[in-house]
Ligand code: HEM
């Protein structure tokens with residue numbers, strides 16, 4: 416096996432696209448709330464996209480256990496770091512989405528959605544620990560993805576060892 420399975424590749428790139436949308440919608444929500452213009456629809460859309468990321472991550476870990484992964488590129492310290500980064504990404508993806516769900520449950524967002532009443536939406540999330548964690552994990556995710564991206568760029572342009580092909584739909588054989 417020299418490449419990730421097709422379904423692993425599809426979920427990898429779909430997750431990237433959904434994360435960009437979830438990140439954008441999360442920021443729009445935050446801004447709208449500060450201007451007292453947040454809507455139930457906004458919260459539902461953000462939760463749906465974020466929730467899809469969680470489901471896809473669980474599905475991906477299942478595919479990973481069934482399909483396996485190509486062997487490590489090498490045995491250097493950087494290869495070990497890359498593996499750690501991959502595990503870290505899976506952990507952040509799950510914790511980020513879970514903290515989003517907890518934010519809904521622990522704040523009045525849940526009540527507002529249940530009642531279909533936007534006036535119940537929170538003005539502030541002060542004291543909602545899950546919201547602090549959610550915000551903090553967004554920053555952690557961005558930092559870890561940047562490290563992951565730098566690794567991919569190094570392989571593509573400096574080592575030139577064809578690593579990107581492992582995460583490509585174009586099959587080598
Ligand atoms: C995994 C992908 C997700 C990403 C990338 C993401 C990103 C964000 C961002 C950037 C914010 C704004 C943070 C800020 O206040 O500066 C936010 C807020 C929020 N997110 Fe998420 N989120 C995700 C998943 C979820 C899920 C699954 C839920 C709920 C089911 C959720 C619920 C919320 C809520 C309630 C807020 C507060 C919005 C506000 O400030 O009014 N998120 N998210």
Ligand code: HEM
Nearest residue numbers: 430431434479484501504505560563564567578579581582
């Ligand atoms: C920003 C653009 C991205 C590029 C260019 C990229 C590229 C790659 C490449 C080439 C691999 C294969 C590495 C190997 O074979 O050792 C990989 C694996 C992986 N990527 Fe990305 N990636 C990107 C974004 C992301 C994002 C946003 C996430 C999730 C937050 C992510 C999560 C992962 C994980 C978890 C693996 C390991 C797969 C496994 O072994 O199960 N990637 N990525």
